[in-house]
Structure formats: C-alpha cells, structure tokens
Amino acid sequence: MKQPSRRTFITAAGACVATTVAAAWPALLHAQMVRTPLNNMPDAIRKLAGAKTISKGRVKLDVPPLVENGHLVPLSVSVDSPMSEADHVKAIHIFTERNPLPEMATFRLGPRAGRARVATRVRMADTQNVIAIAELSDGSFWSDSAFLIVTLAACLEELPA
Numbered sequence: 001m002k003q004p005s006r007r008t009f010i011t012a013a014g015a016c017v018a019t020t021v022a023a024a025w026p027a028l029l030h031a032q033m034v035r036t037p038l039n040n041m042p043d044a045i046r047k048l049a050g051a052k053t054i055s056k057g058r059v060k061l062d063v064p065p066l067v068e069n070g071h072l073v074p075l076s077v078s079v080d081s082p083m084s085e086a087d088h089v090k091a092i093h094i095f096t097e098r099n100p101l102p103e104m105a106t107f108r109l110g111p112r113a114g115r116a117r118v119a120t121r122v123r124m125a126d127t128q129n130v131i132a133i134a135e136l137s138d139g140s141f142w143s144d145s146a147f148l149i150v151t152l153a154a155c156l157e158e159l160p161a
Helices: 007-032 040-049
Strands: 054-056 058-062 072-080 088-096 103-108 115-121 128-136 140-148
Touching: 007 088, 040 088, 040 128, 058 128, 058 140, 072 088, 072 128, 103 115
Parallel strands: 054 140
Antiparallel strands: 058 072, 072 115, 088 103, 088 128, 128 140
8 A cells, every 4th residue: 555645645634624613613712702791680689579588499590401492481380379469479580690681580379370370471681690590479478590591692692793
C-alpha cells in the first residue's frame, strides 16, 4: 500500500477539523449567546410578601426537570387547601430567575374555585429556578420551587450588536 503524501494528509486533517468545528459551532454559539442574566426575582418576591415569611410546604409545583426547548413548558401548581370561605387560596404566583420579567403569572382564586390547582404552558428563557408562591386568605404565604433545565431557550431578548 502506498503512503499518502504530506499534502493529502494535511488536506484530510484540515477537512476533519473543519467538519468538527462546523458541527460544534451551533452548540458553542448557543451556549455563549443564550445565557440570560439573572433578573430581580428576589425584589419581586419581597414586593409581593413584604415582611411576611414565606414557608415551604402546602404547595406542589410540577414541572419537568428537563425540557427540549423552552417554547412550551408544561407547568402546574396545586395547593393543599379546603377552599372554604374561611380558608382558601387567594392567589398563586409563579416566579422565574432568568426570564425577562421575574413574575411569570398570577392566578387569582377564591372559595368558589373548588380546588386550588392551576395548569398552563409557559416560555422559559434558560435553565433556571422556578418558584410558585400561594397567598392564602389568612395572609400566609407558602411556596415550592423546582430547577428546570432548558436545552433550547425561548424568551430571548434582542442581543446587542
């Protein structure tokens, strides 16, 4: 078998490198461009609850731990509440730390709702924490959180030139 010439070897090696870079380029570009900055979620939560303590429990946030893309992420929140006139959920608030706006949604409920459960689909800007906070009729706040990995972001703001 004849040895390949130096020129053939360098051409083949260059083609391999070019193919590898071309295949990896979208992923590298995505990793650099998509990483959205943190928003002011703690301030938004403080504005909602004021000086009151937000306790863990009574709220169940259900989101998939990994989503293929952030355009339609299923999300549901349920709260352990009898939903009576004396003891009911007034509102369910959903916060994210990397979307352009920290408060994604607010659902207002009352005793006539029957049960304290909401479900929707949301857009996610990036891999981030999601927090659901329930505001009860007695003035207390309860929460649950989840970490969501997004492989393809949806809520991108226009990138600076």
